[in-house]
Amino acid sequence: MRKYFFFFLFSFLIDGFVSAQSREVLTIREYGTKNAGNIINEFAEFLSFPNVAANPAGQQQTAAFLMTMMSKRGIQKVQLLNASTAGAPPAVYGEVIVPGAKQTLIFYAHYDGQPVNPAQWAKGLDPFQPKLFSKAIDKGGLPIPFPTDGSYTNDWRIYARGAADDKAGVDAILNAYDAIRKSKLTPGCNLKFFFEGEEEAGSPHLNEILEKYRSLLQSDLWIICDGPVHQSGKKQIVFGVRGDTHLDLTVYASKRPLHSGHYGNWAPNPAMMLAKLLASMKDENGRVTIKGFYDDVIPLSPSERKALEEVPSVDTQMEKELGISAVEMQGVTLSEAINQPSLNINGMQSGNVGKMASNQIPTFATAVLDLRLVLGNDWKRQQQKVIDHIKAQGYYITDSEPTDNEREKYAKIIKVIPGQDGINAQRTSMDLPIIQKVIAAVKATSKEQIVLQPTMGGSLPLFLFEKYLNAKTVTVPIANHDNNQHAENENIRIGNLFDGIETMASLMLIK
Structure with missing residues (x-):
């Protein structure tokens, strides 16, 4: 597991400079390597709970298990935030108050998942019985047992509903805090955790929850952990959604x-x-x-236009991967099209x-x-x-x-x-001081380019955070781009899960 850990460390030492935050990220990485078995075992159990809207009992079990995951990590004030509408799935909340901290970050992910049709999944796969494969099924991956010694390879994949969207986000956030705590590090800011229970249904009651718990949910920034990294495999930060x-x-x-x-x-x-x-x-x-x-x-700002120009092109890669020889909007790149x-x-x-x-x-x-x-x-x-x-x-x-x-x-x-449940787009300025800290924190976790994407192609109800809390948001996704979210054979690449833990931990160390 994490075969490039020592190469990463050696490269930084050769460069002659290791920032304080980069050293802390290396500590988090080492924690992930040593505790991979426990992390994956808990994640597999989390994935086993049916979390679709058509199964309210499964949703309740998922939320209850999530609360247990939070409590055992020492997160405080773990509770359900219920909408004013009876029967709506609750959000799960918790917090960690850091003495002397001057800023507060709220980490968001959702614990519900898309409906499933088991007949469409690959033979031998049950959407709520997680299975480990040697690589992607469509690339010839074969089922393998979960190792007893906790030794994992980055390209292995776990198949289950919610494996990528978005239990991986929940798991990365919680294990990031666990890694900080058990590594004797201290978060640089107050931390709040907000895990929604009906994002896949269009978040019809999120506005009620945000309004009802307005004072509890005050922060300097919401960090949204949902969606895939860039198709190039590079980490990305997304500043808006359609x-x-x-x-x-x-x-x-x-x-x-x-x-x-x-x-x-x-x-x-x-x-x-x-x-x-x-x-x-x-x-x-x-x-x-x-x-x-x-x-x-509303046109992109100069900073956003510059960032868009620097997004690595994956058009040829995706045309080959998808089996198409022409795109709909000639002369427009994928990154330009989604803006x-x-x-x-x-x-x-x-x-x-x-x-x-x-x-x-x-x-x-x-x-x-x-x-x-x-x-x-x-x-x-x-x-x-x-x-x-x-x-x-x-x-x-x-x-x-x-x-x-x-x-x-x-x-x-x-x-x-x-449709009666539309949502508007949202975008946060790249030039805000807190956003610059986010960019620096993610950069501390990788020697590769960090893709700065003005707008995500997909949609999230992020405008509600601005409307009801006057809050800014930024999305830091972790899943592999070929994760089959919303479809059969949903999966998470092991390397992406552990990279996500490091990324979320680095963000929690922002001061």
């Missing part, structure tokens, strides 16, 4: 399915109508053509395909649109832009099944159901 909202669209035609021979070329086909409507929303270069779609975007608002088709359905296909004209066609937002966009306003575009294409818009009267009156009918 917002997100959805629209459900259903185009209607004939009241009953029709024989495509008897009525083809005469009766309107809703699948074709929907395809044309969706195609009208983007040009050939992937640019959204909806009026005003980009108008309210722009997007319109994505999550799925489409009309009639049947494959063995169930029949020669028919279907009665309806439906699609779900996913809108990712950047700073300046408002999710309701962005939805309305799409609705206005649909109207401009000649559609009559309804929010229910069309009546016979509406069918007689309008040639093009669409039902539009806007």
